[in-house]
Amino acid sequence: MNRTRRRRHSQPDVRLELFPIPGIPEVREGDDIGELIVAAMPDLRDGDILVVTSKIASKAEGRVRRGVSRNEAVATETRRVVARRGETVIAETAHGFVMAAAGVDASNTESGTVVLLPVDPDASAVAVRTRVRERLGVSVGVIISDTFGRAWRNGQTDLAVGVAGVTPALDYRGMSDDHGNALEVTLTAIADELAAAGDLVKGKVAQTPVAVIRGIAEYTTDEDGPGVRELVRQSEDDMFRYGSRDVVFARRTIREFSAEPVDGAKVRRAVDAAISAPAPHHTTPWRFVLLESAEIREKLLDAMREAWIADLRGDGLSEESIARRVRRGDVLRAAPYLAVPCLIMDGSHTYRDDRRNAAEREMFVVATGAGVQNFLVQLAVEGLGSAWVSSTMFCRDVVREVLDLPPGWDPMGAVAIGHPAAPPRDRAPRQATDFIVVR
Incomplete structure (x- = not known):
């Protein structure tokens, strides 16, 4: 059963801890991410939320390509080109994510290689969660995160691309605020907020690809849950579906x-x-x-x-x-x-x-x-x-x-x-x- 049912403004005394997990080695194909996390931090607790950089999941799952250009890799991962300007491509992936270069990354990987997103990031999150439960006997939430740009804002932030054991979103629609005003469109992307929070302590160049968020166990769930699909807007609801390239x-x-x-x-x-x-x-x-x-x-x-x-x-x-x-x-x-x-x-x-x-x-x-x-x-x-x-x-x-x-x-x-x-x-x-x- 999903344990997230309380309204956010009823929790004024929430205190969060955010900290990275040091000591995780360079990940290679075939590595077990859950095992690496347990070895680096054996004192995880019930209700902790792990924010795992998607790149290490990709490397462990063999999603590294050698000898192909980034543009070639982007083409293979693209379901639909949304916009293109010069060498910059915004594309929709098979997962339904709309992101730069279809999620293909050439940073923090060996020269001459590129890294693709995991085939099923939700499954990647479930695998980590399952291994931690088996090894430590604790129930944690897991978010697989990646970096996204925003259409109306400069800069990037981390968002969830895979979720297990965490409530992806809180739906306040139909409720009312403290002034009695009806909430009609409020759907809070909890998993994305947690992914961004975790990135604050992971860092892009510090070689700390996993962060722990502690103190907010009420957003974890007993079951693995619906995954990230609750956060992917369906095409019929997308007012901005057509970009400059495909309109x-x-x-x-x-x-x-x-x-x-x-x-x-x-x-x-x-x-x-x-x-x-x-x-x-x-x-x-x-x-x-x-x-x-x-x-x-x-x-x-x-x-x-x-x-x-x-x-x-x-x-x-x-x-x-x-x-x-x-x-x-x-x-x-x-x-x-x-x-x-x-x-x-x-x-x-x-x-x-x-x-x-x-x-x-x-x-x-x-x-x-x-x-x-x-x-x-x-x-x-x-x-x-x-x-x-x-x-x-x-x-x-x-x-x-x-x-x-x-x-x-x-x-x-x-x-x-x-x-x-x-x-x-x-x-x-x-x-x-x-x-x-x-x-």
Whole structure:
């Protein structure tokens, strides 16, 4: 049973001791970290919390790589690149941690080697805890720590990457403070606070990779506990999931939508992003028609379907082929929200010859495409799925009539918008070098 149940402000007389464990030798592959700790400090007590630098767990578990560059190691440990600037990479690891260089470290290790994070830092913590209990008969908490930067602060601090026998977080939500105010978002990251405290006495260059925190046994637990996962924010709750590197790649074509309604405010924020696109002659060639009424969506799609069928019959296609092609528009019917981006040529120049007039229109078409791309990317950032479908471009008069649009508005496709009901298909692999010509 978890023994952590008391509210923090009911413990005004807490006194903590923080001290390193000296005498731990250089760790090699195959070493037992728990045994090394017991040998260096055989008088550990019930309720002590050990803060263990992840690097020694990695070394003991064979997570040292020789003969590979740091960049190569980072690539192997990266699940998703969040941001990149020069040689600095912020990446998500297989554990779900977002950290510099995917946790790969080239310090405090032999020249020519790099150290990766443990494969399962929670399991590393459990192993240390189990060995201490077996050898000394005491129950300790164990935190495996590593160094993280913070998005809005300079400098680094240690955080927990593995936890056993320690309450990872205290959830005060639903409780009230001493003034009777409801606590709505207070979730205290106990394991991270303890990891940072332990780092104060371990030091980065003092060769003391383990610290003891004594006097706060109420935060230890009888069982190993849930591990660090309570501290890893899930993607659906992460307001800052997309970094500068991968925000564009967040846009995926979604063809299956749930019944969850779409918040129009999110779509309007996507329009804000759309109209930041570049355009010729300081113009604003974009207009977005937002179809929030189910009735008008159905009316438009029915009219477009009739126009499309008439065109295909005029091309001499069989009824079977027509039915197959018309089904491609089902994605628009499946979506709970539609947007129709339109091009207007206000501010364009008129020339004496058709060649330059055609080029002028192409400039505006390109600008509209840039706006649509911004729109789609921002929808993804807002947590919405989308699919751009070109069908309105083949029946512009019909669209203008149904939506009561001015004659100069050219519908440039339609965007199906909704909450994804299924993950998108994997993208076919592409290499930038296949699309580049250098002169």
